[in-house]
Amino acid sequence: MSTTDGVQAKDKDWEVAKNAKKASLVVGALSLDQRNDALQRIHDILIERKHDILTANQRDMSAAQELVAQGKLQSSMVKRLDLGLPGKYESMCQGVLDVMNLPDPLGRLTYATKMDEGLNLRRISCALGVLLVIFEARPEVVVNITALALKSGNLFVLSDSIIRERRNPERR
Numbered sequence: 001m002s003t004t005d006g007v008q009a010k011d012k013d014w015e016v017a018k019n020a021k022k023a024s025l026v027v028g029a030l031s032l033d034q035r036n037d038a039l040q041r042i043h044d045i046l047i048e049r050k051h052d053i054l055t056a057n058q059r060d061m062s063a064a065q066e067l068v069a070q071g072k073l074q075s076s077m078v079k080r081l082d083l084g085l086p087g088k089y090e091s092m093c094q095g096v097l098d099v100m101n102l103p104d105p106l107g108r109l110t111y112a113t114k115m116d117e118g119l120n121l122r123r124i125s126c127a128l129g130v131l132l133v134i135f136e137a138r139p140e141v142v143v144n145i146t147a148l149a150l151k152s153g154n155l156f157v158l159s160d161s162i163i164r165e166r167r168n169p170e171r172r
Helices: 011-028 032-048 050-069 075-081 088-100 140-151 161-167
Strands: 002-004 007-009 109-116 119-124 130-134 155-159
Touching: 011 130, 011 155, 032 050, 032 088, 032 140, 050 075, 050 088, 088 140, 130 140, 140 155
Parallel strands: 130 155
Antiparallel strands: 002 007, 109 119
């Protein structure tokens, strides 16, 4: 177990974060065309594999219903998990295309001023690198986050371990 500023993480989590940081340098250097091509491919795979994804989602829904029956999960959470609701899957796929069609957020000059002779200050948008994303439900959010991170030249690490730690303090 590693600790930084009072935050605990398993060594595996740190390893994932380190690898993501290395990979983020590659993603941050991709051209707009490369990032948009990747987004188009994500969309195409979601369409191609819709049946498989919805089948797996139904298995998740069944497991969640069992947890509700055992009193380990609130029933309101189950509805959030359902990708089979009318229009939800299609909306998720369209969201990828919507992000793909946004203007490039990278390399935009957002501020410039001359500080002194030969000294110009410029603020240019760039990728952050790696984002930590914490959430509990709604599988379509993974697709939303993927599209937004990729468009902006970033990677992300999903974590539900922090949520599990809060629910089960004895695991700390």
